[in-house]
Amino acid sequence: MRTDATLTLNSAAKSDSNRLLRRLLILSLLLLASAGLSLYLGSFPTPPLQVLNALAAPQSSDIAFIIWELRLPRITLAILVGAALAIAGAILQSIVRNPLASPDVIGITSGAALAAVVFLSLLSSTLSIHWLPVAAMLGALVSALLVVSLAWKNGVSPSRMVLVGIGLAAAMGAGTTLLIVISDDSAAMTAYVWLTGSLYAAQWDDVWSLLPWLVVAVPISLLFARHADAMALGDSVAEGLGVAIVRSRLVLLACSVALAGAAVAFAGGLSFVGLIAPHLAARLVGRNMARLVPTSALVGALIVLYADLLGRVAFLPKDLPAGIFVAGIGAPFFVYLLHRSRARF
């Protein structure tokens, strides 16, 4: 009798994880195909066969240069940025227990943006542009620390964190506006494009600098996935399950900030990816963190990849920032989510 029950349970769990694997596989294949499509499309016509040739022989021709030095790094960076933002959002939504939280809403992105604009308008004449990501990363970190410390009152309550973050985002937005207004027109426009989020002129160096953040932060957040699931049930339940709430929350928050900060540092203020990707992923695999993280990563990568592809090829000869397209879909989706979440809070 009992063995029967365990057997059905086991097989249920097995078919469940099979389904998960199948979905992840489908998403990965989709991503691969989209990357292929993106590699083939562009302002310079590249026939598919020549793309394949160029991939096989990196140093052979002009087309090889376009593929290897222009399109491939940009596509790779789009995928990494999308994945990082989506994971950051998934973690944040679970720790603040609010489906509408995302790194942009609680001020992390605005901190990075302010730092980047300070850099672009005040320091870019003295320092090389390679320091821009470092500045943005620092900004994200400082603003996250500010949010946590200002919301601290015997621990960090989720709703206080959201509200404090909204307030801080407003102040940092004002600072950004100030800098844009006082700097000269071309610097102002560069800063504005950066704020919208763009993958223009991505290089392999960017890819190699972003990758370590993912390699470190993703495994840590997976290690704490069970804690995140427990915290999603409420602080008292999580405490009952033996989770050190404050510590786990801070570790997860740190992962989220590192991922969001790194992504913003290389691609600018791509808003809404961290918000919508986890939601779409949750539709596919549910809110369990260990499943949500890889699925959101794939979904986020797909979103940014297509947004960048659209910006690159849809309005030739203009190369529009990917952020416009992400926001175009993301913002109405945000409003829709708010409308749908009526029952919950």
Added chain:
Amino acid sequence: MLNSTAAKSIGLLLGVLVALGAFFASVMLGTTEISLSSLYGSLVHYDPTNIAHIILLTERLPRAVIAALVGASLAIAGALMQTMTRNPLASPGILGINAGAMFFVVVAVSLLPLHTPAHYVWAALLGALVAAILVVVLSRGRHGELSPLRVVLAGVAVTAMFVSFSQGLLVIDQQSFESVLYWLAGSVSGRDLSLVAPLLPLFGGALLLSALLVRHANALLLGDDMVTGLGMQATTIKLLLGLIVIVLAGSAVALAGMIGFVGLIVPHMARGVFGIDHRWLLPACALLGACLLLLADLGSRFLMPPQEIPVGVMTALIGTPFFIYLARRKMAGQ
């Protein structure tokens, strides 16, 4: 807090004096200082060859009038919003009304042939209306209740949407970017008094209506049933108050761009001094709001000379610590 009617009247009188003082300071101080006598002279016998007179009538005076008007309107709009939503964090900036107006202005400038403030004033009003409707629809829970966190999130959602749409349009159309940038940042300078004229009936009407509804607004604080006791439907009152808010906030944004936090801070300060009774609260808000914006604008001329800081940036920097204080304090129970 002042308790007796006499004390409150004296308080309001003091407010009037301070506001007048701020007004004159705003007219006279700046990179060129202007004496009282030339102020008098420019009003009585205007001399078009006198530089002081020109500065006064084309720059300083309009600027002070607009700052006072915008500050007062935003403060009253904020007070009414806080009453309607029973949410201490409500204000036109936080709830997305400014962003809605901004998006419509950006559309007017970049897609339609409307390039001067006199033209895009109406776009701003329309945008404020659209944003307000969106926020009201979104911030209702399943049973029509307005939870404070939800109201703020609805505002953030609407703001995020309009801001990113505007950003997209401006990145594509870089020429309009330069022409609306200063407006976007919130500024009361460089505007003509003729811009105010078509909006005066709107401001006047909204102020009159709010004066008529003070008792109903008081009743609303006690609960929707109390309003019914005064012989009107709570929904009707809320609709009328909402209309006032949209007209005041929308015209303020149209005149001065994105000026946040005035509508948030001032009502709290006014309540601290005059209590929650709208008969005192609303005039106090008008005076304090006018003072705050006049002084913020004055400060913006002196902080980073010769560069003027947009006054919207000033108010945001003053307002944020206050917002965070409120979020920590008043929302502790949520």
